[in-house]
Amino acid sequence: MSVALPLPWLIVVPLGGAMASFLVPERWRVRLGLAVLPVMWLVTLAVLGDLAAHGVQVHALGGWSAPLGITLLADGLALGMVALTTLVFSLCAVHAASHAAEKGHNGEIGFLWPLLWFLVAALNSIWLSADIFNLYVGLELLGLTAVGLVALTGSAEALAAAMRYLLAALLGSLCYLLGVALLYAAGGSLALGDLGTIAGSGATARVALALMTLGLILKTALFPLHAWLPPAHGGALAPVSALLSALVVKASLYILIRLWLALDPDVATAAAANLLGALGAGAVLWGGWMAWRQTKLKYLVAYSTVAQIGYLFLFFPLVTGTSTIAGGLAWDGTLLMLISHALAKAGMFLAAGNLVLAMGSPLIADLSGISRFRPLSLFSFGLAGVSLMGLPPSGGFTAKWLLLQSALHSGQWWWVVVLIVGGLLSAAYVFKVLRHSFVEGPKRDHFNSPPMAMELAALALAAAGMGVGLAAQSPLTWMRIGSPFGVGG
Amino acid sequence: MSSALFYAWVGVVLCGLGLFGFILHRHLMRRLLAFNIMGSGSFMILVGLAQDGRGADPVPQALVLTGIVVAVASTALALVILRRWYRVSGESRLPEDV
Numbered sequence: 001m002s003v004a005l006p007l008p009w010l011i012v013v014p015l016g017g018a019m020a021s022f023l024v025p026e027r028w029r030v031r032l033g034l035a036v037l038p039v040m041w042l043v044t045l046a047v048l049g050d051l052a053a054h055g056v057q058v059h060a061l062g063g064w065s066a067p068l069g070i071t072l073l074a075d076g077l078a079l080g081m082v083a084l085t086t087l088v089f090s091l092c093a094v095h096a097a098s099h100a101a102e103k104g105h106n107g108e109i110g111f112l113w114p115l116l117w118f119l120v121a122a123l124n125s126i127w128l129s130a131d132i133f134n135l136y137v138g139l140e141l142l143g144l145t146a147v148g149l150v151a152l153t154g155s156a157e158a159l160a161a162a163m164r165y166l167l168a169a170l171l172g173s174l175c176y177l178l179g180v181a182l183l184y185a186a187g188g189s190l191a192l193g194d195l196g197t198i199a200g201s202g203a204t205a206r207v208a209l210a211l212m213t214l215g216l217i218l219k220t221a222l223f224p225l226h227a228w229l230p231p232a233h234g235g236a237l238a239p240v241s242a243l244l245s246a247l248v249v250k251a252s253l254y255i256l257i258r259l260w261l262a263l264d265p266d267v268a269t270a271a272a273a274n275l276l277g278a279l280g281a282g283a284v285l286w287g288g289w290m291a292w293r294q295t296k297l298k299y300l301v302a303y304s305t306v307a308q309i310g311y312l313f314l315f316f317p318l319v320t321g322t323s324t325i326a327g328g329l330a331w332d333g334t335l336l337m338l339i340s341h342a343l344a345k346a347g348m349f350l351a352a353g354n355l356v357l358a359m360g361s362p363l364i365a366d367l368s369g370i371s372r373f374r375p376l377s378l379f380s381f382g383l384a385g386v387s388l389m390g391l392p393p394s395g396g397f398t399a400k401w402l403l404l405q406s407a408l409h410s411g412q413w414w415w416v417v418v419l420i421v422g423g424l425l426s427a428a429y430v431f432k433v434l435r436h437s438f439v440e441g442p443k444r445d446h447f448n449s450p451p452m453a454m455e456l457a458a459l460a461l462a463a464a465g466m467g468v469g470l471a472a473q474s475p476l477t478w479m480r481i482g483s484p485f486g487v488g489g
Numbered sequence: 490m491s492s493a494l495f496y497a498w499v500g501v502v503l504c505g506l507g508l509f510g511f512i513l514h515r516h517l518m519r520r521l522l523a524f525n526i527m528g529s530g531s532f533m534i535l536v537g538l539a540q541d542g543r544g545a546d547p548v549p550q551a552l553v554l555t556g557i558v559v560a561v562a563s564t565a566l567a568l569v570i571l572r573r574w575y576r577v578s579g580e581s582r583l584p585e586d587v
Contacts, residue, residue: 108509133552140559144566151570157575160584163517166567170524171511177556178531184549185538 006046007059007072008083010124018117029113030404031099036117037090044086055480058130071191075482077335080475081127081254084339087118087464088246088346091457092239095350098453099239112152112237118145119243120189122314126251131190135255138175139219143169146248149240150232156210156468161231168218168228172252175215182208195262204265212259213276219252221407222276222313223283226306232288234302238353241298242461245305246346250338253312260316261484273320280313281418288425291463296362297352300429301345308341311403314415318406326410328485330478333402340387340395340465340474347461348384351377354454358447367436373447376455378437383462385430387469390423395468426428490509494513501528505519515586521564 017036021029050057051074059072096112122142129135147169151162184190186204221229229249233241260268287307294300311334318330354377371378387394400419407415465484468475507527514520532553539549574580580587 133555137555137559140563144563147566147570151573154573154577156574156577159570159577163567163570163574164583166563166570167511167520167524170563170567174524174527174531178534180552181531181535181538181549184535184552188539188543190548389538 001276006043006050007057007067007074007128008061009043010047010128011121013043014117014120014124018114018121018161021114021117023032026110029110033093033113033116034097036306039085039480040120041090044083047074048079050074051076051259051478051481054239054430070134070320071130072128073192075130076479077483079256080335080339081250082124082477084342085120085123085247086107086128088342088461089116089243091340091461092116092242092350095242095353095441095454095457096237096239098451102451102454109152109237111148111394112240115148115152115244116146119149119248123247126254129357130192132183132192132195132259133190135258136177136180139176139252139255140173142248142251143173144233144409148237152237152240153235157231157237159236160233161228164228165232167449168225172215172218175211175218177215178210179210179212179215182211192258192262195259196264198255205263209259209263209272213256216252216256216259217276217279220249220256220309221304221306222279222309223286224279226283226287226309227316229306230299230302231304232302234296234299238298238356241302242346242349245302245349246342249305249309250312253309253338257315260320265321268320270317270321273316276313277317277415280310280316283307283310283313283416284418284422285310285425288422288429292425294429295364297356297364297367297433298349298362298477299305300364300433301348301352304348304426304429305345307425308345308388311337311419311422312341312401314403314407314418317412318403318410318415322406322410322412324485328407329402329406329409331480331483332483333399333406336395336402336468336472336476336481337399340468342467343461343468344384344387344394344396347380347458347463348388350454350458350461351381351384354450354458355381357454358365358448360448364433364436367433368439369437369444370447371437374449374455375459377450378434380455380462382434383459383466384428385426387462387465389426389430390419393469395472396465398469398472421466437439491541493537493541495537497534498543499562500530500533500535500537503527506530515582517567517574517581517583521571522555523565524567525560527565532556 021032024032057074061070103184122145126135126138129138147162147166182204214231218225233244256460284307287303291300291307294303315330315334319327356362358374359370381447387396390396390400404416404419505526507523509532510523511520533586536549536553
């Protein structure tokens with residue numbers, strides 16, 4: 001066991017940032033946040049450097065090892081998510097900071113910064129946890145922070161969305177906790193690494209997996225348990241929506257993937273995997289259809305998240321009971337899909353926020369004429385849309401290509417149909433927005449102009465979603481370190 | 490049946506009652522109380538099932554302590570949002586349930 005010093009700092013720094021942010025006067029919070037960002041980057045880069053130099057790292061907090069203590073595990077997957085979190089969070093923070101500079105400070109928006117830092121701490125603790133109970137605590141911390149962020153504006157709509165989100169999150173984490181109780185009773189261990197051998201393949205492990213999966217898909221908003229997501233993501237502030245869609249829903253999916261790979265194949269059966277895949281297909285179709293029908297811009301983007309989550313669940317049927325090659329392709333494709341969706345969707349939410357700010361109305365119909373006044377934000381929206389549709393050379397395209405190959409390789413051609421129809425539906429809703437923007441409807445020649453930094457943050461995220469398609473090989477090679485699919489395998 | 494297993498079964502009953510209330514009731518306060526009952530039930534399962542036939546075990550006790558802290562925090566947050574929602578809208582149910 002190597003003792004890697006920087007690893008716990010991934011959680012300590014944002015936690016410290018959150019505490020400090022609460023304590024300092026409100027007008028310093030933005031500056032404090034921007035000052036902690038470079039520290040976050042230093043720690044992230046140091047940990048990535050350690051991974052490159054020494055491979056997978058295990059850190060026992062306080063020197064207490066597995067059964068009693070809390071262990072942090074930094075493999076390629078975990079650190080890939082950490083790096084993604086730092087990148088997306090930084091750009092969202094820049095967006096929020098320049099918005100605050102523009103609007104001045106008002107009321108409870110001041111709590112935005114402490115909550116944002118808590119969100120990063122919770123996310124990092126989930127990525128790095130190696131035992132199922134610590135994952136539960138991370139999940140709860142994440143859920144409570146996210147609900148706080150949704151409720152932040154204090155409007156009736158936001159409060160109702162937050163309450164609905166909280167009820168779903170609480171029910172989801174209780175289901176997960178019951179699963180933890182059953183697994184601990186069956187095996188006497190909480191470590192993820194022990195689950196496969198200790199929990200065995202008995203009925204207890206199956207019930208536990210069913211409960212945990214149910215709780216986690218409720219939190220991931222997989223169709224048909226997605227009803228809480230659109231109002232929560234569509235009604236929040238733009239940087240909050242971006243973080244929720246890009247990272248928060250991925251956290252519960254990440255736990256599900258970890259669990260699924262850790263448990264015995266007799267427990268995580270092909271039938272259950274196919275059910276998850278079918279729900280994912282339902283999400284792609286229903287989410288895409290509902291996105292196309294929305295009249296509010298941010299709700300359209302939120303329903304698009306419901307659809308895109310569906311693709312990620314195709315991972316389960318493609319990896320369970322198939323050949324190593326098909327499994328490896330599905331692993332790469334799913335992770336690339338996750339990364340490119342995180343970048344593109346964060347970019348799209350920030351761009352949508354800018355457009356809403358510019359037109360002073362949440363409706364898509366009011367976009368008419370905006371193409372001449374806010375071309376940069378509209379361009380970012382379209383660029384992110386290209387990645388969501390899966391056109392080359394975006395990250396979304398490469399991801400879908402890998403998933404498609406995996407489906408053909410394992411002889412499950414029906415998932416290919418889902419990928420293609422899903423792409424067409426995404427094209428339909430993205431072009432709906434663009435069509436309204438280029439229509440010269442009622443002659444309107446005044447739009448508010450958001451600060452340049454807000455437009456550039458959206459553009460940077462959308463461009464990163466595009467770029468990850470061109471340079472997919474190196475992040476994917478990194479994320480295979482320590483995975484069941486090995487390096488280059 | 491050992492006493493530990495008995496507690497686990499009581500936990501299962503509490504969980505079922507809580508879930509029933511959570512799904513059945515529309516009033517947010519009742520749903521919150523139902524959630525708390527469900528939480529207590531799952532804590533009893535966690536402690537009872539793990540100690541059945543294996544004697545006292547400190548790990549589940551520590552887990553439940555953590556779980557109680559989490560449950561109190563979530564209940565507090567839910568109460569704040571509930572009160573604020575009541576003040577803004579005058580309703581004690583979610584808009585789709587009214």
